[in-house]
Amino acid sequence: MVGATESPNQATKLEVRDLSIYYGDQPALQNINLTVREHEIFGIIGPANSGKTSFLRVLNRMEMFVPSMKVKGQILFGGRDISKWRNVYALRRLIGVVFPLPVGLPLSIYDNVSLSPRLAGIRKRADLDIIVEKCLRRAALWDEVKDRLNSLGSLLSGGQQQRLTIARALSQNPQLLLLDEFSIAVDPVTTMRIEDVLKELKKEITIILVTNLVQQARRLADRTAFFLSGRCVEIGETEQMFSGKTEDPQTQAYLEGRFG
């Protein structure tokens, strides 16, 4: 692991100020304040309905898809307020997203991974070939699909599709990668391989990892936030949290699995 990435005063990649999210009048998330540093894996854990997915959604302004969703507060990405970013498409290209349930686009495997570079204007087949292979290798999928790159991505198994979406997110060459319970459809061995890739990746990019597996947060996250019923109960260094030095007893209870 690279020593410099661990230093506490490294640059801030994402800053969230007083963020609240509502569905209609129902609050899903209230008064969140946090910062995510460059080159860290920022873990978010918490029980169902605590607002983790809603949080990720607003980071690349995907709230537009849910008309009832309202966002208050500020999100600064690279120091700029994302709500003032006129070209949301440019913002989204900087942020890769992996959804909990894999969405293999109904295109060939090759086209799934090369779509984003194509949208960004890369045309040469040779360049695309390189990107496709690199991203599929990183997502631990290359060996399984290298002989059938032209078959439909949506025909892959659930776990393979999930890795395909990871490859697709990587193909954007993102600065920030949002992973929402990525291992939900992936077998344990592959999960471990992807976790290794994430550890490698953080040398280059910043990662926010939402996970239901507290041990996964422990393995990967530099710092971890605990969300509960729409509030951020605690943010801390992962090591400290898991060595029993939690600020809030609820966090301790959740980590130990003593929780509704």
Add this chain to the structure above:
Amino acid sequence: MMIGTNRPQSIDPAKLDRRDAAWLVDKLVQVVVFIGGISGIIFIIGIFVFVTSEGIGFLTSTFKFTEFFGSIQWRPTSNNPTYGILALIAGTASVTGLAMILAVPFSIGAAIFIAEFASGKVREALKILVELLAAIPSVVWGFIGLSIMNPLIIETFGVPIGLNVLNSGVILGLMAAPIMTTIAEDALKAVPDTYREAAEAMGATRWQVVFRVVLPAAKNGLVAAILLGVGRGFGETMAVLMASGHSINLPTSVFDSVRALTATIAAELGETAVGSEHYQVLFTLGILLFLVTFVINLTADLIVKGVRKK
């Protein structure tokens, strides 16, 4: 059973064989549905057998393949009758072709707008409008061709007659467009929103989402929509009869009058003696139409099925 009693659970064998109400209703419904489905097939076969039996007399006697398909001499009532349908085929093909050239881009565009861009009231209004258009009877379209398009074409292009390929092509295009739009829109709507969301999350713009993800995903449905439109145009009779000029011609421009296969049958069948050669020839045309429409619809169907398999 109470938890913790560990008693083995037994299954009453009589229960497994009992014909209860739900079982009976299920069987009954199966029979009814089977009869319904079979009767559809029987009707189609019956019609085909009827049309074929009426036309078979000609097919087995006077019918000469090269004359039938290669000659433009359609003179069924002359003393020395010739039955060349090349001009009729050309008439149908040119009118349907022009209709598709006009209607396909328009319908697909309208479907994309309704399915992907219009929202709320605009979308509902458009859908109702399209359905209304689809419900206009073909004789009304023919009337529009005769009384509005005809003088309009004469005036605009300075041609002697306005009943021609252009007129009937436009009319047929207008008639086919609503059906094609509706089916194409269904195909687009069948593309799950998760695809759109995933693509937009990658930074694709709305247009990029439509062109790179939604259209490829809906491809088969769109092709089926177009084929059904072609079938519609091909089989249309009344409007074409009224708007095409109904004169035998190998068209060299859109301002030539033509005669369509369907219109020929409609116009001439009433004046022939049942069982005469002319009568039989018209039924032979019917067989031809039947086969072509059947192939078009079957292709459309297979393509739609192809979509489901994937």
